[in-house]
Amino acid sequence: MTENRVGDPPDALLRAEAINKNFGAVVALQDVSLQIPRGEITGLVGDNGAGKSTLIKIISGVLTPDSGVIEFERKAANFTSPAEAREQGIETVYQDLALAGNLAVWANVYLGRELTVGPKILHILDKRAMLSKTGEMLERFIRNVPPIAEPVELLSGGQRQVVAIARAGAWGSKLILMDEPTAALGVAETKAVEDVIFGLKRQGLTILVISHNLDQIFRLTDGVWVMRRGRVIGYRQTARTHPDEIVSMITGAAASAGAGA
């Protein structure tokens, strides 16, 4: 019955089918099904506690669902750890926690995938190569690359998020999940982060972005999923909807909104 829902996007990179997740007595997700179209920027909106973060955590392997299936590139993909998801090309950008502030930008970009030289067992870092390649990698997505030899903690919040997002896109990943990537940022910094997100799309990546900022959703996305109280309310192509419609779907104000569950 979910197959022919009005406005379902074609060619899904990822599909979630009938996901349920409870935290004790709290029903966080109830029969959630959605698709993320390949190569697009998809928004995920909903009020506080709607279950958006929970859904992203399930897709990225941080949480396991109580029931339901995730399909990534048409293969079953119920990941049990973020590492597993990352191996398949799914990266997540968190609002904080994502970077080690005491390490330089290049070291963060290469954290966990360091380039080494010399005898294998010694794992001697090839700093020079990592420095120069970090520059190249970030330039693919970022116009003003922050100083890559500086510790991340010396960068502004916006620059940090730009680095975190560019890192997520730098490793041959296919799907990037972002949970409120600009929540803590000012106007100019938000703009810089949005530029990077567009940069990722230009490189052919698929993006799912959670945001409470509808202006941003309408600037960024090709389509948007709306959730309310643990359920999926529906999908709209951004070009064919209007903020008022999305708001009423989020709040459940108008009867016309509910096409879903």
Added chain:
Amino acid sequence: MTLGRWSKLAALARRQGVLIAFVLLVASMFATTSTFGTYQNLINVLQQNSIIGIIACGMTFAIILGGFDLSVGSVTALASVVGATIMIDLGVPGIPVGVIGAVAACLLVGATNGWLIAWLGVNPFVATLGTMTVVRGLIYVATNASPRFGVPYSFTTLGMGRVFGVPNPAIIFLIVAAVLGFVLHRTRFGHYVYAVGGNPVASAQMGVNAARVRFAVYVLVSLCAAISGIILVGQTASATPQAALGYELTAIAAVIVGGAPLGGGRGRMGGTIVGVFLLGVVANGLNLFGVSPFWQPVATGLILIAAVAFDGYSKRGGFGFV
């Protein structure tokens, strides 16, 4: 016009504060006492600080990781008691066995620390305070709190000998510092120590096995303590159960003075070496000026507090060299 120069100087003082303090200290020692600069005295300073220095090299890893190891003093004593006992019983052919036995016993303690901290999530203070007390207690039980004499005299070459006039313990310290400095600053493992110390959650997200890094670090610290304990045997041809009491705090002080704050993520091996010798030269200076040795902990404590206060003031630890 001179403002620029002053702010440059201030920035330098902030980054290299401890190194500058050390250079000034040594210079004033040279200026005020003729005995400080004598070959014999400088050798003494090297000799006396090598054992703490080796422990401090290991401690640097633990502190950058965001922890520390209180058990190193007990582990140093463990190495010397185990090593000396085996060497006394087996004689000259038993020397390698003694060394191996000492190292093995210490690695066991280090592995216990690592296991408690990395996998059981026990706070490093609690875990290493526990092993510190248990190991010291076991040493007292095993030795009945009496020293062990009669290590083959030839073994004192390790502790008392010199190569080109440099005491062997200092050479060992130099090698340990160079090797561990390389590991810390040039290898992936050292990189992970900084990463886990700076942000364990982010490191784990990026696939760094934080537990394995923690475990390895505490084993490494105990290995350094083992080396120190064995040198101790070489200096006295004996072992005392009370050996190395309080070394853990001196080593931690040296590392912190050297610019690695508790809390982790920061610090350099070069800083630790400066920290060790800063405290060492102050102790030596008090000695040369005829001040009672009881004042030495007072000086160490004051320097520690001053260094941390200065670091908090300038809010940027670490050194720009090595």
